[in-house]
Amino acid sequence: MDRRDAGEVDRMLRPFWREGRIVRWPARAGRRRLILEEAVRALPMGTRMPESEVDSRLAEIWPDYCLLRRALVDDQLLNRKDGIYWRVG
Numbered sequence: 001m002d003r004r005d006a007g008e009v010d011r012m013l014r015p016f017w018r019e020g021r022i023v024r025w026p027a028r029a030g031r032r033r034l035i036l037e038e039a040v041r042a043l044p045m046g047t048r049m050p051e052s053e054v055d056s057r058l059a060e061i062w063p064d065y066c067l068l069r070r071a072l073v074d075d076q077l078l079n080r081k082d083g084i085y086w087r088v089g
Contacts, residue, residue, distance in 0.1 A: 009034060022062040033075060039068060040077040043087040054078075054085045 016024050026032045042057050058065035072078035079088050
């Protein structure tokens with residue numbers, strides 16, 4: 001995350017993130033990155049998980065968990081190899 005203060009981040013997230021869930025997918029890349037940084041916190045650091053477990057956790061955050069998983073990988077917050085995923089950021 002860049003050097004925004006917590007209040008500014010909360011203000012920017014408010015239209016998209018409520019009660020631990022994404023309520024709307026942001027069109028802007030900067031806001032999408034903030035959402036992804038929040039979403040990746042649902043995955044434990046240092047734990048390798050099969051795709052089904054990652055999908056299960058992400059489905060609690062956003063119905064299109066495949067889109068969310070791909071976005072996390074594309075933004076390098078989540079890595080994968082041979083069907084196993086782990087949190088990077």
